[in-house]
Amino acid sequence: MALVVQKYGGTSVGTTDRIKNVAKRIIKTYEAGNEVVVVVSAMSGETNKLVALANDMVDIPDNREYDVVVATGEQVTIGLLSMYLKSLGYKAKSYMGWQVPIITDSTFSKARIESIDDTRMRADLKAGNIVVVAGFQGMDKDGNLTTLGRGGSDTSAVALAAALKADVCEIYTDVDGVYTTDPNVCKEARKVEKVSYDEMLELASLGAKVLQIRSVEFAKKFNVDIHVRSSLNENTGTMVTREDKDMEGILVSGVAYDKNEAKIAVLGVPDKPGIAAQILTPLSDAAISVDMIVQNVSHDGLTDFTFTVTKADLKKALLITNEAAKEIQAQEVQSDENISKISIVGLGMRSHAGVATRMFSVLAKNNINIGMISTSEIKVSVVIDEKYTELAVRVLHEEFGLQG
Amino acid sequence: MALVVQKYGGTSVGTTDRIKNVAKRIIKTYEAGNEVVVVVSAMSGETNKLVALANDMVDIPDNREYDVVVATGEQVTIGLLSMYLKSLGYKAKSYMGWQVPIITDSTFSKARIESIDDTRMRADLKAGNIVVVAGFQGMDKDGNLTTLGRGGSDTSAVALAAALKADVCEIYTDVDGVYTTDPNVCKEARKVEKVSYDEMLELASLGAKVLQIRSVEFAKKFNVDIHVRSSLNENTGTMVTREDKDMEGILVSGVAYDKNEAKIAVLGVPDKPGIAAQILTPLSDAAISVDMIVQNVSHDGLTDFTFTVTKADLKKALLITNEAAKEIQAQEVQSDENISKISIVGLGMRSHAGVATRMFSVLAKNNINIGMISTSEIKVSVVIDEKYTELAVRVLHEEFGLQG
Numbered sequence: 001m002a003l004v005v006q007k008y009g010g011t012s013v014g015t016t017d018r019i020k021n022v023a024k025r026i027i028k029t030y031e032a033g034n035e036v037v038v039v040v041s042a043m044s045g046e047t048n049k050l051v052a053l054a055n056d057m058v059d060i061p062d063n064r065e066y067d068v069v070v071a072t073g074e075q076v077t078i079g080l081l082s083m084y085l086k087s088l089g090y091k092a093k094s095y096m097g098w099q100v101p102i103i104t105d106s107t108f109s110k111a112r113i114e115s116i117d118d119t120r121m122r123a124d125l126k127a128g129n130i131v132v133v134a135g136f137q138g139m140d141k142d143g144n145l146t147t148l149g150r151g152g153s154d155t156s157a158v159a160l161a162a163a164l165k166a167d168v169c170e171i172y173t174d175v176d177g178v179y180t181t182d183p184n185v186c187k188e189a190r191k192v193e194k195v196s197y198d199e200m201l202e203l204a205s206l207g208a209k210v211l212q213i214r215s216v217e218f219a220k221k222f223n224v225d226i227h228v229r230s231s232l233n234e235n236t237g238t239m240v241t242r243e244d245k246d247m248e249g250i251l252v253s254g255v256a257y258d259k260n261e262a263k264i265a266v267l268g269v270p271d272k273p274g275i276a277a278q279i280l281t282p283l284s285d286a287a288i289s290v291d292m293i294v295q296n297v298s299h300d301g302l303t304d305f306t307f308t309v310t311k312a313d314l315k316k317a318l319l320i321t322n323e324a325a326k327e328i329q330a331q332e333v334q335s336d337e338n339i340s341k342i343s344i345v346g347l348g349m350r351s352h353a354g355v356a357t358r359m360f361s362v363l364a365k366n367n368i369n370i371g372m373i374s375t376s377e378i379k380v381s382v383v384i385d386e387k388y389t390e391l392a393v394r395v396l397h398e399e400f401g402l403q404g
Numbered sequence: 405m406a407l408v409v410q411k412y413g414g415t416s417v418g419t420t421d422r423i424k425n426v427a428k429r430i431i432k433t434y435e436a437g438n439e440v441v442v443v444v445s446a447m448s449g450e451t452n453k454l455v456a457l458a459n460d461m462v463d464i465p466d467n468r469e470y471d472v473v474v475a476t477g478e479q480v481t482i483g484l485l486s487m488y489l490k491s492l493g494y495k496a497k498s499y500m501g502w503q504v505p506i507i508t509d510s511t512f513s514k515a516r517i518e519s520i521d522d523t524r525m526r527a528d529l530k531a532g533n534i535v536v537v538a539g540f541q542g543m544d545k546d547g548n549l550t551t552l553g554r555g556g557s558d559t560s561a562v563a564l565a566a567a568l569k570a571d572v573c574e575i576y577t578d579v580d581g582v583y584t585t586d587p588n589v590c591k592e593a594r595k596v597e598k599v600s601y602d603e604m605l606e607l608a609s610l611g612a613k614v615l616q617i618r619s620v621e622f623a624k625k626f627n628v629d630i631h632v633r634s635s636l637n638e639n640t641g642t643m644v645t646r647e648d649k650d651m652e653g654i655l656v657s658g659v660a661y662d663k664n665e666a667k668i669a670v671l672g673v674p675d676k677p678g679i680a681a682q683i684l685t686p687l688s689d690a691a692i693s694v695d696m697i698v699q700n701v702s703h704d705g706l707t708d709f710t711f712t713v714t715k716a717d718l719k720k721a722l723l724i725t726n727e728a729a730k731e732i733q734a735q736e737v738q739s740d741e742n743i744s745k746i747s748i749v750g751l752g753m754r755s756h757a758g759v760a761t762r763m764f765s766v767l768a769k770n771n772i773n774i775g776m777i778s779t780s781e782i783k784v785s786v787v788i789d790e791k792y793t794e795l796a797v798r799v800l801h802e803e804f805g806l807q808g
Contacts, residue, residue: 068500
C-alpha cells in the first residue's frame with residue numbers, strides 16, 4: 001500500500017464532466033489499495049473570472065482581499081469532486097487550506113508554506129477517506145486566508161506529499177510530461193524520461209509551464225519524486241527526481257521561453273554605490289519578484305539599470321520604480337512589454353565550456369539581437385524581441401541536438 | 405457613537421457597480437461617527453449558479469460538500485467590497501464565518517448559530533476598521549464549514565448584532581419595508597411602520613420574503629431592533645421590534661402567500677398510534693422541515709396523512725416518505741407541487757373570535773377551495789390551488805381593510 005498525492009490542474013477539472021473523469025482515475029488508484037490525497041485547482045477560466053471581478057472593483061486590489069476572492073475557485077472544485085466521490089459510495093472529505101491547516105507566511109497573493117499539520121488528514125486517510133485538498137491556498141498564523149500565487153496548486157501538492165511522506169506526487173496536466181521544448185513551437189520537441197530537480201528548477205523558472213518553480217524547490221528540499229503526466233491518457237510521463245550520472249552527460253536538456261516578462265529600464269542613473277538596492281528594495285517590499293538584472297558600465301558618471309518583472313506586476317512595479325527613480329535623480333524610466341526570454345538548460349554545462357558562445361553565435365547567424373544576458377551554473381538566458389521567440393527556440397533546439 | 409450592523413442582500417451587491425454604491429452608504433454611516441459591521445450576501449445569481457454546478461455533479465449533493473461549494477458566493481462579495489473600501493482610503497477587513505468565528509451546529513445546509521466570538525471584530529472596530537462579514541456561513545465545532553440555509557445572511561446579521569449588542573440592525577433589501585401584502589399581487593398594499601417580532605415571525609414563515617424566519621427568532625430572543633429598508637433610497641422602512649399596545653388593536657396586519665411548498669399525502673394508512681412519528685421522524689432526521697400537517701378521521705381503520713415541505717426538499721422527502729410508507733403498510737404516496745399557502749396574520753386575533761370564519765367565507769364566496777388548514781394564536785393559513793393565489797390575496801386584503 002502506497003500513499004499517493006495526485007494533483008489535477010484547471011484544465012483537468014474544467015467542467016463537471018471532466019471532474020467526473022478525474023474521479024474515475026482517483027478511484028482506480030484508491031481501489032488498487034493506495035491511500036490517496038488529491039489536490040485540485042480551480043476549474044479552468046474561473047480564476048481569470050475572479051481576477052477580472054477584482055480588477056473591475058479597483059485598479060490595484062489589496063492583496064489580502066484579493067486572496068479572499070480568488071481562493072474561492074479551488075473551494076468550488078473540492079466540494080464538487082468530493083460530493084461526486086461520495087455519490088459513488090466512496091468516503092471522501094474536502095479540505096480548504098485553513099482546515100488542513102497549511103500554514104504560510106503573510107505575504108498575501110504570494111505566500112510561502114511554512115508548515116503543514118497532517119494530523120487530521122492522517123486520521124481521515126486511516127478511516128478510509130479519499131482526502132481532497134484545495135490547492136493554491138493556506139492560512140497565516142493570524143488566521144488570514146492566503147494564496148500561493150499563480151500555479152500554486154503544484155506547490156500545495158508537493159508540500160503535502162512532503163508532509164505526508166508520500167511515495168509519489170503525481171502532477172496531472174494537459175501535456176504528457178516535460179519536453180525538450182514547447183511542442184507547439186517546435187515539432188521536433190521530445191518527451192524527457194527523467195530530469196533533475198535543478199534542471200526542472202531552471203526550466204520552471206524560465207517559463208516552462210509544466211510545474212511551478214516553488215513546487216520544484218520544495219521537491220528538491222524534501223526529496224519528493226514528482227511524476228508529471230497527462231490526465232488524458234495512461235502514458236508514463238516525466239519523473240522529476242534526484243540527479244544521477246546519466247543526466248550529467250547531457251549538455252543541454254531543454255530550451256525554454258517566457259513571454260510573460262516585461263522590461264523596466266531606469267536611464268541616466270548617477271553612478272553611486274547603493275543604487276541597485278535603492279531601486280530594488282521597494283519592489284521586494286511590495287513582494288514583486290525581479291528576474292533578470294543588468295547594469296551597464298557608466299558614461300560621464302551616469303549608468304542605466306535594467307531589470308525584468310512579470311507582465312502582471314508591471315503596472316505596480318512601474319509606479320514604485322518611478323518613485324525610486326525620482327529619489328535617486330535618474331533621468332527617465334522606460335518599459336517594454338514586447339520582450340521574450342529564451343533559455344537553454346543542462347547539467348552538462350557545469351563541466352563543458354563554450355555552450356553560451358554557441359548559443360549567441362546561432363542567434364547572431366539568424367539575425368536575432370540580444371538585449372540582456374543572464375547565466376547560472378546550468379543555464380543561459382537571453383532577452384530578445386518577442387517576435388523572434390519561435391525562431392530562436394527552433395534554431396537552438398536544432399543546434400544542441402535535442403530532436404533526438 | 406452607535407454600533408450599526410448593516411446587511412445587504414444579493415440584489416444590492418449584484419454587480420461591481422452596485423457594490424460600489426453599497427460602499428458609499430457604508431462610508432456615510434461610518435463618517436457619521438458610527439462603528440459599522442457589514443454583512444453581505446452572494447452577488448445575485450451566484451448562489452443559483454453554484455447550486456446548478458452541484459446539481460450537475462450529483463442528483464442529491466452531500467450536504468457538507470454542498471456547503472463548501474455554495475459558501476464561496478459570499479466570500480467573493482466580502483473580498484470585493486473590502487478591497488473597494490480600502491482603495492478609497494478606509495480601513496476595512498473581511499471575515500469569513502470561520503474567521504469570526506460564528507460557531508454553528510453540524511446540520512450542514514441548515515445549520516443553527518450556537519455562539520459568536522466577538523473578540524477579533526471588536527479589536528478591529530476599535531482600530532477604526534469597517535468589518536465586512538460573509539453572511540450565510542459559519543463553522544461547526546469540528547472545523548467544518550456550514551451554511552445557514554437560503555436567506556441565512558439575515559440571520560447572520562441579526563446574530564452579529566446580538567453578539568455585539570449593536571444599536572440597530574439595518575437589513576437592506578430591494579423593497580421599502582414590510583407591506584400588508586405583496587405589492588406585485590395587490591396594488592393596494594401599504595408599507596407598515598412597525599411590526600412585532602411575532603407578526604413578522606408568522607409573515608416570514610409564511611413566505612413574506614423580506615426577512616428569513618430564523619433572523620426574526622434571533623431578534624426576538626435577543627431583543628434586536630431590525631430596520632428593514634431599501635438600498636435604493638433613503639426612505640425610512642419598517643421597524644421590527646417589541647410588541648406594544650398600538651399593535652394589539654389591529655385584527656389582521658398582513659396577508660402572505662407562499663408558492664414554495666409542495667404537498668405529500670400518504671393515503672390508506674392503518675390507523676394505529678405512532679403513525680405520525682413513524683412518517684415524520686426520518687424526515688426530521690434528514691433535516692427536512694415539515695410545515696403544515698393534517699390527518700383526517702379514519703374510515704375502516706384507514707386514514708390519510710398529509711403534510712407540506714419546501715419544493716426544494718420534495719425530491720428527498722418523497723424518497724424518505726416512500727420508505728416509511730412501505731414500513732407502515734400505507735396504500736399510496738401522492739405529491740402535488742401546484743399548491744399555494746395563503747395566510748392572514750395579526751396580533752388582534754388573540755382577542756377577537758371569528759377571524760378564521762371570515763377568511764373561509766370570503767374564499768368560498770370566490771369559489772376558492774380550501775385543501776388544508778392550519779392555525780396559530782395570531783395567524784390562519786390555508787392551502788389552495790396555486791392558480792388562485794393572487795385572487796385569494798386580493799380578496800383577503802380587501803376583506804380585512806388593509807388598503808388603509
